Amino acid sequence: MLVDRLADRYGAPRTLALDGFTDPTVDESRGAALLAVLEGRGETIRAWAYGGQWIGAGTARDAQGVVRPVLAAAPRRVQVPATGGTARDEDWVERLIAITAWTSPPQRPDIDWAQIEAEAGTRLPGDYKRMVETFGEGAFDGFLTLNQEPWTHLREVGLLIWASTEHENLHCWQTDNSTDPDRWSVAIRTFDDEVVLFDCSAAEFICRILLDPHHPFTMAGYFDTHWFMNYRESE
Numbered sequence: 001m002l003v004d005r006l007a008d009r010y011g012a013p014r015t016l017a018l019d020g021f022t023d024p025t026v027d028e029s030r031g032a033a034l035l036a037v038l039e040g041r042g043e044t045i046r047a048w049a050y051g052g053q054w055i056g057a058g059t060a061r062d063a064q065g066v067v068r069p070v071l072a073a074a075p076r077r078v079q080v081p082a083t084g085g086t087a088r089d090e091d092w093v094e095r096l097i098a099i100t101a102w103t104s105p106p107q108r109p110d111i112d113w114a115q116i117e118a119e120a121g122t123r124l125p126g127d128y129k130r131m132v133e134t135f136g137e138g139a140f141d142g143f144l145t146l147n148q149e150p151w152t153h154l155r156e157v158g159l160l161i162w163a164s165t166e167h168e169n170l171h172c173w174q175t176d177n178s179t180d181p182d183r184w185s186v187a188i189r190t191f192d193d194e195v196v197l198f199d200c201s202a203a204e205f206i207c208r209i210l211l212d213p214h215h216p217f218t219m220a221g222y223f224d225t226h227w228f229m230n231y232r233e234s235e
Helices: 002-010 032-037 092-100 113-120 126-135 202-211
Strands: 014-018 042-050 053-061 067-075 138-140 144-151 159-165 170-174 185-189 195-198 228-230
Touching: 002 042, 002 053, 014 032, 032 042, 032 053, 032 067, 042 067, 092 126, 092 202, 113 144, 126 144, 126 202, 144 170, 159 185, 159 202, 170 202
Parallel strands: none
Antiparallel strands: 014 042, 042 053, 053 067, 138 144, 138 228, 144 159, 159 170, 170 185, 185 195
8 A cells, every 4th residue: 555655656666676586687776775774674665766865665574574564765866977068969868867867678669659740740859759768658856747749739839749847837849840850949838828948959958957956947946866757667
């Protein structure tokens, strides 16, 4: 019940231990600090990233060997590499992977982009497609939800929506049929219908709002360490 309640709040968990066996791929980027807190006695442990901490729940053996429910927390640290070049030549999806310490396999590698683009009536930016394939369904910092396909209800005003927030801001592209989609600007449609333009890609925009405390739509003031909250595990 505890694991289910935490999953409702923090998304799909990572399994660190199952029936007494530890996942051999577990390291510092995957929640090893939680297993250290439990001193190797974890039986079945699920873990969630949340800002600068790991949260774990499940069962562990006590000093007498009795299996009991357990809840634990441990520090989570992420080393974000410096920008490798100019904005134009930076691989912003790879940088986003580093910022969030994403270590899971691609969540939606077989998504049918041909069908989605046909329904949208346009090709879509490559970095957006890579983000969906890599991260799947969920939200950056549990706040910025990545659409799995663009919302088209603002198409008549030249906007395609690729993400949204709890503050009712819509993250869009300002589309232009004469321009390569990879060159489309990001347009933020605010809750009061103001449109703010940024000359960058979707992945670059997310990287900047996660790291830059002075960005007008910054998320850097909420967490020093960032993550992607899965809404569901890959099949």
